[in-house]
Amino acid sequence: MLFRIIKRTDLTGTQAVMFRTAAVFLALLTSSVFIIILGNNPFEVYASMLEGSFGSVYGIKETIIKTIPLVITSLGIAVAFKMKFWNIGAEGQIFMGAFAASYFALNHADIPRPALLVIMAAAGFLVGGLWALIPAIFKAQFGTNETLFTLMMNYIALKWVTYLQYGPWKDPGANGFPKIANFHDNAILPKVFGVHIGWIIAIVLIVIMYVFIHHTKRGFEISVIGESENTARYAGMNVKKIIITSILISGGICGLTGMIQASAVNNTLAVEVTGGVGYMAIITTWLAQLSAPVILLVSFLFAVLVQGGAYIQTAFQIPQSVASIIQGMILFFVLGSEFFIQYKLILNKSILKKEAKGGI
């Protein structure tokens, strides 16, 4: 081989950030090709994406509303990923959390508002956590592949909510339209500064998760298990118990996202309640390298992309698909750039020397 690949040890944090920024720019450059094919000016399109997310009070609010579920779900996923438990079942956990919260919202709207909201949040957390627990138990007991298991659980949850929406929970007052009745006001999260209270929950959770992972015994144990299960076992940790309780927390946080989305954004339970957040959050979690503060930043950037993508559709009649292409491109380039952050290529001088000799 002409190149040798060696692990970098010399890269500073700033340089790593520069690599990633460069990757995003390269992605935008490549996406421009598609925009030009459509007959639009890429600069105008990018500028109006920014305008769509920041240009108006409405835009900013929408961007924040889209950031909230990404942040909270990513925090949940990060706990599982920290243990190298590849939980890709956040989508299903969100659905089940939303389902549990909706049960109380629809049937017990007479409970006073604060109490009802707390019950809904607790139910969402618990059921989301239990949904994640099923694959975790099988993983701990039999070593069942959790990636494939959690993926299947997503679809069961999706079909379950579809069943409820089209079947037993269908609102008879909706003229045959398949939707679940809107929540009573008691079951809707209040707004603070014009945006639902989820943003405060998200910030509080970031702080809690940061402290949990870095400054508590359990957080440390999770990191050790992620590094090496054997080490954890030799150190006398009860690996199974730690995995199971941590997955309960991981799924629970995702379930809480479901409660927030159903209550504050959709005002009901619907198949659209996740909006693909469960999958997108896997990506944001990974790109943020499981760090709670970075999750906030990455989720925000993603929300800008999504909100900007929706805006250019109305402003330029550019199909939403272009936004998906841009998203995909950015992911490809940023994922690819990680390689250049972790490794560097070195020209193999011995080969070159040999070739030079051969030439003479």
Place this chain on the structure above:
Amino acid sequence: MDFALLFAYAVHAGTPLLFATLGEMVTEKSGNLNLGVEGMMLMGAVMGFQVGIATSNPLLAVVGAAAAGALGGLIFAFLTVTLRANQVVSGLALTIFGTGFAGFFGQKLTGKIVPGPITTFFGEAKVPLLSDIPFVGKILFAQNLFVYFGYVAAIALGVYLFHTRKGLNLRAVGENPAAADASGINISLYKYTHILLGGALCGLGGAYLSLVYVPTWKENITAGRGWIAVALVIFTTWSPYRAIIGSYLFGCLDIIGFRIQDLKIKVSPYIIDMLPYIVTIVVLVFISMRKSKENAPPKGLGNPYFREDR
């Protein structure tokens, strides 16, 4: 209810699943878990349809679809094999990209119909003699050429995996890349070629949908079939032969939902939609409980392999 007709329709509905399942299977055999099946199917579906509209040539359309699927595979292979990126995240990114790709190229195709020559080419073509077998003949051998190609692809892949030297090498790469590397197998080459082959097969699955099954263009034409294919690979425990039966069984579940009401069974079609995923989980748990080596996922599945990290 005419069961032969119902099962014949199940084979029809199961064919896109069969191609995608074979594609994901051969990818996973190389040790890479590509969750971009849905994306690659969509890329194949739109490209097959586009080429079909432009040329009215069925073979070119199919080749175009395979090429588009392979392009998706190439992106995935470059990211995960050469650049060592996380497989799950890269696969999900590929699905996002593929969805955008299909939406982008498909926006001008919505509502268009597959040209006559292609529809005729993929029309019913009874296999002489075999189609006269009672019941089975009607189900399996009164189909179209694309369906027959599915049988051939599955059997060929089975023979390749289990009865050739290259197939053995491939399985070694998926089970234990370090050992395979030590025995002189070119790991990257094996991973690349099989991920590309897998992508091409997924693309063909998409093309069956857009050219034969639907056969007009509509947004999100795959409707989650890529994920069912991921489930099917597990359900059929990484065997191309069982993939044939499994795909048609899931194809049957796909179409039976609304027909079951004819049988006066009171089950919601949405609950029946859950069945493929529930049985897949049962199979997954069963494999891990029995710890049988034969039916287990490839040992190296999902783990990146870097020679330097050994």
